[in-house]
Amino acid sequence: MKTILTCIFIFTFFLKSYAQNSGNWEILNEGKGYFGNIDFVSDDVGYMLANSNLLKTMDGGDTWDFVSQISDGDTLVSDWGAFYIDFTSEDNGWALSEPHYEWHQILNTTDGGHTWQVKKETSNRLRFMQVLSDSIVIVCAGYQTQNFITRTTDGGTSWIDITLHVSGLSLNSVWFTAPDTGYVACTSNSENTAILKTSDGGSNWTEIIMPGFGQLDQLKFFNGSQAYVLADHG
Template identity: 25%
Template structure:
């Protein structure tokens, strides 16, 4: 029998304030879409977690410290550990179907053909010029079973054309640090770095660079080849912390300020259709129902110890969020 999560309920100023177990002090939920968050996995105090990925309503994975990969076959209700075969932090994971997937972290790129029951090292960066500060692979993405991309902290984009058996450097940029990968389809894709955007229209064979003049990018999403969204982080000493969001309607060439949301850090953005969108902050979850013109707080976790890091969206009925301690919630619109 599952332990009951919520013990009290108080209606306050249009929000529902929930008092709950030791993992939460109180949550404020607006009575709108994405307001019914269910705790699926409390913190196990077993290190930090990074990437959350769901293939469908049942099959999901989350990655963490020390080579940790957890797998769920029932929508996140239960999780079992898989053997990644490495001890590095795993920053990113992706699957094409129930069997074929990839993950990356540290110097490694991993591959599985059996849903993660076994993982093999497909690529290991042994560049001696990078010691004692080796490259770290932050994100991996495949557009089909053959073509995939990975970015590292040394300003390099790697590409494979044979399912990960061989990788080559396809593009570089001057700034070192994390970068964000996003593909709209097999042909059109983006890499967002700290200072510039790389765009491809031919499946990653060639890349166009142009300046990205907004603040530090923390997340991107494109609804089609023209319309896209960018989240930003602005360091400040002020007690009032807001994070801006930007929109493009010309495929990333120009960006317009849309709004500034009341959270210190915005992690990710996703649109479920052309009207309904969701943004995951560090402590708040924001939603829009008018295509991003207006955003409102759907859930406020700022009075808890939750610090979100990732969101996974399959459809309106299946949306998950995770925090850095591996706490996982699920909601539907």
């Protein structure tokens, strides 16, 4: 049976409009500065990035407490800073950093974010991370001619880099629905972009052309055939 990829495109202005006009959204906290992503490991326990500061809530987001400034133990991951976190439990989590200096880092914590250890450094820009378990982590990285996916199956002790030879595309996010089946949302330098699909663990990729969309930011599957894609029209 042919698998049908169903994508629902959520535009930024739709989200803003919905938040402004719907009674289903409530502001829990307000503040100044840059906020990264939020990741909940249960209904009550969640983590949030704010200018490389890791915050934690124990009451579903009503209040947030400072945990740490994400660093590699010697150097504070500041300036551009940590921009993405993904926790598998209250103790175990991963972070991507985009610091001002040369090396971009994949970091891991096993004590709830109080301390962090560098698991991989690269000179290529890190884009997005999918954490499947404490051991399996997949990260897409690069820009246009230097696109690759790096993957660990042993908690970051070793990594396998898979180069993607795609012309005119930059990788933005990755999502695997099975060990060998994965998708990548891309940005294009033309009016049409693409979603890349692999069925062999990343050795080969096919393009699913998305006409009229210049940038696909994030991709998430809820089952083997339905996905949400956050897109910028352009």
